[in-house]
Amino acid sequence: MRVLxxxxxxxxxGAEEQLRLLxxxxxxxxxxxxxxTLTSPGSVAEGIRADGTPVAHLGMAGxxxxxxxxxxxxxxxxxxxxxxxxHLYRACVYGRIAARLGGVRTVVATEHSxxxxxxEGRPLTAGVRALYLATERLGTTTVAVSATVEQRLRRWGVPxxxxxxxxxxxxxARFRFDxxxxxxxxxxxxxxxxxxxxxxxxRLVAGKRFDTLVDAVAALPGAQLLLAGDGPELxxxxxxxxxxxxxxxxxxxxxxxxxxxxxxxxxxxxxxxPGVLAAADVFAAPSPEESFGLAAVEALAAGLPVLxxxxxxxxxxxxxxxxxxxxxxxxxx
Numbered sequence: 001m002r003v004l005x006x007x008x009x010x011x012x013x014g015a016e017e018q019l020r021l022l023x024x025x026x027x028x029x030x031x032x033x034x035x036x037t038l039t040s041p042g043s044v045a046e047g048i049r050a051d052g053t054p055v056a057h058l059g060m061a062g063x064x065x066x067x068x069x070x071x072x073x074x075x076x077x078x079x080x081x082x083x084x085x086x087h088l089y090r091a092c093v094y095g096r097i098a099a100r101l102g103g104v105r106t107v108v109a110t111e112h113s114x115x116x117x118x119x120e121g122r123p124l125t126a127g128v129r130a131l132y133l134a135t136e137r138l139g140t141t142t143v144a145v146s147a148t149v150e151q152r153l154r155r156w157g158v159p160x161x162x163x164x165x166x167x168x169x170x171x172x173a174r175f176r177f178d179x180x181x182x183x184x185x186x187x188x189x190x191x192x193x194x195x196x197x198x199x200x201x202x203r204l205v206a207g208k209r210f211d212t213l214v215d216a217v218a219a220l221p222g223a224q225l226l227l228a229g230d231g232p233e234l235x236x237x238x239x240x241x242x243x244x245x246x247x248x249x250x251x252x253x254x255x256x257x258x259x260x261x262x263x264x265x266x267x268x269x270x271x272x273x274p275g276v277l278a279a280a281d282v283f284a285a286p287s288p289e290e291s292f293g294l295a296a297v298e299a300l301a302a303g304l305p306v307l308x309x310x311x312x313x314x315x316x317x318x319x320x321x322x323x324x325x326x327x328x329x330x331x332x333x
Contacts, residue, residue, distance in 0.1 A: 003033045004081045004104075006072070006095035008088035009040030010055070012230075012255050013203060014294040015087050015112035016044040018145075018168055023053050036075060038068060038091055043255065060090075069094055076102030086139075088112060089120055093131060096138040107139040110166075114149050115289040121205045133157065145292045148312035167313065168292050175274050175301035185271045185279035189226070189251060197224045199280035199304070201256075201273055201295040202287065204231030209286040209309070211240055216284070218246035225249060228256035228276045277302035285311060300324055 005023070010016050023033050033053055037045060038060040045055045056075065060068040076084065076098050084102075086095035086109045099107045113120040119128060136142060136158060144150035144165045153163055183193070191197060198217055202208045210227060214237055217225040227237070227250065234252060241250035256273050273295075277283065283299035285308040293311030300306055306325040308314065314322045 001031050001082045002080060003031060003083045003085055004076060004079055005033060005035045006038070006084060006086045006091045006098075007035065008038050008090045009042065010035075010037045010045035010048070011040045011042035012044055014168070014292070015110075018110075018112065018294075019087055020044055020048050020051065021169065021171065023048060024051055034079065034081075036072070038072075038094065060094075063090060069098060072098035073101045076104060082106065083108065085110070089128075089132065092139075093135045096135045100138050105140070108141050108143060109136070109139050110143040110145065111149055111153065111291070112145055112168075113291050114144075114152050115291060116152065118207055118289060121203070121207045129156065136162075146312035147316045149291045168294050168297070170294070170298055170301060172301045175277060175298045177303040178274075178278050181271075181275050181278040185275045188271065189279070191224060191279065195224050196220075196222060197226060197280045197282075199226045199228070199276050199283045199299070200285070201228045201276065201283075201298070202285070204229050204233040204237060206233055207287065207289065208233075209288060210237055212286045213284055214240050214246070214250055215244065217250060218244035223249065224251065226251050226253060226276050226280060228253045228273055230255040273298065274302065277304060280304060282307065285309065296325065 005019060007016065007019055026033055035048055035053060036056045036058055038058045041055060041057040049055050058068050058071055072094055081104050083106045084095055084099035084104050086092040092109045096107055096109065117124055133156060142153065142158060142163055144153060144163060145168050147165055150163050150165045154160060186193060200210060200213050204210060210233065213225065217223045218241065238252055241247045253270050253276065256271065256276060277299055283296065283304045283306045285293060285296045288309045290310045290312060293308065293313045296306050296308050296311045297313050300322060307328055308325060309328060314325045
């Protein structure tokens with residue numbers, strides 16, 4: 001079976017790393033996967049190619065670059081695919097349409113990022129919802145990454161018969177605590193062996209509320225923060241730490257690789273996500289709205305206590321199944 005995966009971009013991110021992990025777990029001979037990214041063929045694209053899966057870049061200029069649609073249709077037609085699998089909002093909209101126009105009738109979409117009020121970090125407007133629902137009908141099945149996301153889709157009006165839930169997965173062995181990695185990362189970052197270290201992981205956007213994490217660590221004398229991720233809030237977070245007198249205790253590490261087979265960051269300048277978690281004493285996830293909470297699950301796999309504001313991956317479990325995780329009230333600001 002030939003499968004085309006269509007994704008919005010392939011910079012480091014939860015959905016992007018999930019696609020790479022999925023491709024690595026496909027049967028060797030019965031399923032052949034290929035990938036097209038609409039934008040940003042970043043470090044995850046490099047990793048997927050290194051794993052042996054072809055990645056094409058569609059060169060889409062923006063959400064309204066309609067010229068990308070006929071290019072995607074031609075790609076679908078030329079590949080003689082049995083199934084198209086779409087990931088992330090823009091790819092789901094364009095990919096479902098292209099699959100239908102390209103003659104593929106089996107179209108699966110994985111919904112990675114739907115919150116109650118945001119989608120992929122952007123406010124959910126009536127227009128976004130209408131376009132989502134209109135194109136959802138062109139697909140065969142929509143896969144929710146958590147029971148919480150499935151419930152959100154049902155409230156939107158997506159029929160239960162078109163939905164299924166397949167929780168995100170991780171390679172737990174990659175995140176298992178390694179004392180040698182802890183010592184190496186701490187040494188490389190100039191952290192004392194007995195320093196109290198808080199870790200955070202995620203895209204640096206306003207909705208993740210990493211500003212509250214900077215504030216909390218700044219108010220805790222001697223505490224250190226390792227924040228792995230990149231995004232538009234990076235300069236503001238750096239300025240906030242400096243204004244609070246904690247610039248030397250808030251380490252903004254930038255993009256850190258975390259997917260299967262990753263080692264150092266793409267530029268080789270620092271630790272990967274498993275290394276960051278190994279170096280930490282506690283993990284904090286201040287985002288008030290999530291569709292799954294992948295980083296929190298990775299932190300639990302690393303043996304860390306986890307403090308979170310929202311994490312369906314944990315909240316959907318039966319009581320007592322994640323004793324190392326504790327929920328706190330999200331900041332209203």
